[in-house]
Amino acid sequence: MNTGLEKQRNILDYGLMSLWRRKTKNLSVLLVFALVIFLMSSFQFLTGALTDVAQQSLRLAPEITVQKMVAGRQEQIPISYGDKLQEIFGIRRVEPRVWGYHFSTTTGGNITMLGVSSFDPRLETALLHGRLPSGSSAGEVVLGQGVVRDLDLKGRRKFSFFRPELTQKTFTVTGEFKPESELLTADLMVMSIADSRDFFHISETYATDLLVTVANPAEIETIARKIAELLPDTRVVTRPQILKTYNAVFGWRSGFGSVCLLTGLAAFIILAWDKASGMTPEEKREIGILKLLGWQTSDVLAVRFYESFAVSFLALLLGCTLGYVHIAFFDGALFRPVMFGWSVITPHLHLVPVVRFGDVLLVICFTVLPYLAVTIIPAWRAASVPPDSAMR
Numbered sequence: 001m002n003t004g005l006e007k008q009r010n011i012l013d014y015g016l017m018s019l020w021r022r023k024t025k026n027l028s029v030l031l032v033f034a035l036v037i038f039l040m041s042s043f044q045f046l047t048g049a050l051t052d053v054a055q056q057s058l059r060l061a062p063e064i065t066v067q068k069m070v071a072g073r074q075e076q077i078p079i080s081y082g083d084k085l086q087e088i089f090g091i092r093r094v095e096p097r098v099w100g101y102h103f104s105t106t107t108g109g110n111i112t113m114l115g116v117s118s119f120d121p122r123l124e125t126a127l128l129h130g131r132l133p134s135g136s137s138a139g140e141v142v143l144g145q146g147v148v149r150d151l152d153l154k155g156r157r158k159f160s161f162f163r164p165e166l167t168q169k170t171f172t173v174t175g176e177f178k179p180e181s182e183l184l185t186a187d188l189m190v191m192s193i194a195d196s197r198d199f200f201h202i203s204e205t206y207a208t209d210l211l212v213t214v215a216n217p218a219e220i221e222t223i224a225r226k227i228a229e230l231l232p233d234t235r236v237v238t239r240p241q242i243l244k245t246y247n248a249v250f251g252w253r254s255g256f257g258s259v260c261l262l263t264g265l266a267a268f269i270i271l272a273w274d275k276a277s278g279m280t281p282e283e284k285r286e287i288g289i290l291k292l293l294g295w296q297t298s299d300v301l302a303v304r305f306y307e308s309f310a311v312s313f314l315a316l317l318l319g320c321t322l323g324y325v326h327i328a329f330f331d332g333a334l335f336r337p338v339m340f341g342w343s344v345i346t347p348h349l350h351l352v353p354v355v356r357f358g359d360v361l362l363v364i365c366f367t368v369l370p371y372l373a374v375t376i377i378p379a380w381r382a383a384s385v386p387p388d389s390a391m392r
Helices: 002-021 023-062 080-085 121-128 145-151 177-186 193-200 217-230 239-277 279-291 297-330 337-339 357-383
Strands: 063-068 074-075 093-101 110-116 128-131 138-143 158-162 167-179 186-194 209-214 232-239
Touching: 002 023, 002 297, 023 121, 023 239, 023 297, 023 337, 023 357, 063 080, 063 217, 080 093, 080 209, 080 217, 093 193, 110 193, 121 128, 138 145, 145 167, 145 177, 145 186, 167 186, 167 193, 167 239, 186 193, 209 217, 209 357, 217 232, 217 239, 232 239, 239 357, 297 357
Parallel strands: 110 186, 138 167
Antiparallel strands: 063 074, 063 209, 063 232, 093 110, 093 209, 128 167, 138 186, 158 167
């Protein structure tokens, strides 16, 4: 056993020295390989970070949202629907919500103006400073960081918007949401339901949708199914469904980006195959000398495997480290447009990379394993050549 370990150690030493003798060639392969791994790992780490932010932010989302649908489009829902929902056992509270979009002529983006009848106490934990609007004072609002940047208030607490009929309404800023919640609040402007009704001219007998709070969170799906049966002309959206949608969107965008990177990966694999199969006469003579000295084909393959493994391991370590730094210190700047979509008012999130074993394994399967395969096969073909042929 000791003899076998000593043999493998000597083969490993020879392989590392062989890498060093051809350091220019191997360094170029290493850098290109690390770049491919960096791009792919960045997508995976960014997806994990955004999913983690979504899970934290959605804790403040309503448990169940009920929307009225007409011809496949959302319409205003009668407040009387809330009385029907109270008949379902397990529903603690039903609240109307009025919201809509205001087009910003400054940036060309939409600001979401949201009015609720009462504020969840947990919403205060999402405030960077200030307080939530009070129902006694008209025009009070809390702004998301994206809206703050869009309005460029520069310390001012009052601003005005034009209603659809071009009359003016003045708002007073009472607080701002934390940057950590920008995934949900970047384009958000929260106010009392009376102010949102006044701005959008929506009657008190109607709302945009209804928010349902349940007594037992484990029964969300059951109660949502009962609501759909009681009100068949409505769409029922639950908090878990919203989270699944975020995960699906991030996963789809990450997958789309990774598929686009497969072209670069294929080019690298072709490069690695060309480097491995295009052996120089000196390398062929080296293999011939080794076989004349008593080396077996398996020993030559072991040398090439150790060389390829060392290059791939260093590339994996360097690429994943750069991918982590890219997310942790630069917030995934290269791929933010792909992952965040087309919105003008986009969130400026400080992301914390989430490294999962499955993501690293996926990167290894798509990069390291193909590289090992395309380098070992040409080495086996070269090692199978008789020594006298290799020496010519």
